[in-house]
Amino acid sequence: METHDQHRSMSCQLDDIRTAIDEIDEEIVALIWRRERLVRLAGPLKDNDAQVKAPERVEEVLEHVRTAAGAQDGDPTVVEATYRAMINAFIDYELKVRRQAETQAKLDAFARS
Numbered sequence: 001m002e003t004h005d006q007h008r009s010m011s012c013q014l015d016d017i018r019t020a021i022d023e024i025d026e027e028i029v030a031l032i033w034r035r036e037r038l039v040r041l042a043g044p045l046k047d048n049d050a051q052v053k054a055p056e057r058v059e060e061v062l063e064h065v066r067t068a069a070g071a072q073d074g075d076p077t078v079v080e081a082t083y084r085a086m087i088n089a090f091i092d093y094e095l096k097v098r099r100q101a102e103t104q105a106k107l108d109a110f111a112r113s
Contacts, residue, residue, distance in 0.1 A: 032086070035086075035090070036090070036093070039090050039093065039094055040094075040097060042094075043094050043097055043098060043101075044101070046098075049095060049098070052091060052094045052095055052098065053091055058087055061083065061087065062080050062083055062084065062087075065079050065080065065083050066079060066080050
């Protein structure tokens with residue numbers, strides 16, 4: 001049977017783990033922000049939505065991160081699932097930004113006419 005002290009010790013360990021996870025999450029958010037800025041820079045260099053979606057590039061990225069996960073003894077399946085969700089979110093974001101830029105360009109052209 002678990003004693004009160006053992007329970008408190010496990011609770012403290014869990015709190016420490018959660019604190020460490022929160023710190024890592026903050027680092028991940030900062031890296032996602034860096035990735036977002038790069039996506040915004042890459043977007044205007046693409047001619048159409050197909051280049052944004054780029055399934056071949058998606059597969060290259062997924063293969064790269066699966067390999068990186070394996071090299072670090074991580075679970076490639078977890079990494080791939082995480083990256084698929086992130087890539088899909090970035091594709092949606094980039095398409096939205098493209099639509100906004102196209103709309104703004106049309107408005108600017110109309111204003112000049």
